[in-house]
Amino acid sequence: MATAPSSPGAPAGLAESGRRVFEIEAQALAAVAARIDGDFSAACRLMLETRGRVVCTGMGKSGHVARKIAATLASTGTPAFYVHPGEAGHGDLGMITDADVVLALSYSGESDEVLMLLPVLKRQGNRLIAMTGRPGSSLAREADVHLDVSVPAEACPLALAPTSSTTASLAMGDALAVALLEARGFTADDFARSHPAGALGRRLLLHIADVMHGGDDVPRVHADASISEALVEMSAKRLGMTAVVDDDDRLLGLYTDGDLRRTLDDARVDLRGTRIAEVMTRSPKTIGADALAVEAAQLMEAHKISGLIVVDGERRVVGALNIHDLLRARVV
Missing domain, CATH: 3.10.580.10 (CBS-domain)
Incomplete structure (x- = not known):
């Protein structure tokens, strides 16, 4: 006799939902990993060769991911910071110099606040790396390098809340940070010097x-x-x-x-x-x-x-x- 499916609110049903999210997001990560190619290498080269910093930007959930990527880059040897695209249009663009590389995140590739910045950045001569889920989007077309983080499906059953897509973007950011870390020969001692107040800093700096x-x-x-x-x-x-x-x-x-x-x-x-x-x-x-x-x-x-x-x-x-x-x- 077949076992009836668990009620959504029952403990077993909740666990099933949780496992399903992991399965869907694992598939999404595998799909994005398969697309790590020459564009990824080109993005890394732009970041390595810049005389300035990596400026990360994005709206909404993409903005949260961009902020985390900036923090990871900065703590692993690549100077970086986050600029809110809405605030950038009201004066914060002055934080971006012509020596900086811009990493712009927008899964749709059509975020108005991000697209509004492009003419100014282009005129200033900034190189642009776009991370989107749509290679044909406006942001992807305008970028010097495009990183495709499209996923087969969101883990949200309504296909509304960014879930798999934000996980994929986070993983792409980590991949960039680690590739740059290795290319720079960044060491544990270097990491500790940027984390002197943390437990790792104490472990690696205290003699x-x-x-x-x-x-x-x-x-x-x-x-x-x-x-x-x-x-x-x-x-x-x-x-x-x-x-x-x-x-x-x-x-x-x-x-x-x-x-x-x-x-x-x-x-x-x-x-x-x-x-x-x-x-x-x-x-x-x-x-x-x-x-x-x-x-x-x-x-x-x-x-x-x-x-x-x-x-x-x-x-x-x-x-x-x-x-x-x-x-x-x-x-x-």
């Missing part, structure tokens, strides 16, 4: 030297110090550890809170009479001051430790940090 304790704040004792003397140093510096160094400040070992617990379990150990060199960890994990702070977090996680001594190329102790320093710096 050990920025978060470590240095100078007299670094806990350290000599190898002939007693365990009790090491504990005094650990308590004073409050990092849960102390470096053990020689007369040239080179690292010999490390003594931590964990080592102390193990020491206290051994009834034979005299805290006042036993030298720290007898109970220290002799090959502790270390890190350099020029390393990224995120590398310290990875090292601590991999080896289940909560602190690191920072050394130079000759293993001289120059700093120390623990997991709390990384937490305060919001690296982890």
Whole structure:
């Protein structure tokens, strides 16, 4: 016996609607991807060769997409910004210089507000890239390069709300940004420099030297110090550890809170009479001051430790940090 279709308002019916949207939009993306060709390459070349910026514009939903494309381009090495076409006609055209490339979005290719700008842009000498769903539209015909983002169907069952078409335009914008990123040799460090306030910026820009304790704040004792003397140093510096160094400040070992617990379990150990060199960890994990702070977090996680001594190329102790320093710096 056949199963009756789910009621549109029932949970199963809602899930069916959601899955259908993904299927329709996936088909739309596949159709647009198949049209990535010489026009796409030409659009990339115009953006790479411009002496100015990429000015993105569009009305309505196309405007929202254009704004997002501008933001993605700007954060991946291609200077770009968004201009509202309606505002452009009332003075904001002055933001566009003759060195800029204009990326205009309109699925119909007939948006009056966008078409109104074309004579001025042409007269100024701007190169125009159009992104439309109609290769025969006015905007497509006037453009130096046309990117066809037409889709087989909108996901909206009424074929009214832009759905598949805006997804396809967003994906085309991402494709442009990534192609330009790779062509420019844009790196993770470059990305971090334009995102200094974000989590990624902190992960990629913050170095050990920025978060470590240095100078007299670094806990350290000599190898002939007693365990009790090491504990005094650990308590004073409050990092849960102390470096053990020689007369040239080179690292010999490390003594931590964990080592102390193990020491206290051994009834034979005299805290006042036993030298720290007898109970220290002799090959502790270390890190350099020029390393990224995120590398310290990875090292601590991999080896289940909560602190690191920072050394130079000759293993001289120059700093120390623990997991709390990384937490305060919001690296982890």
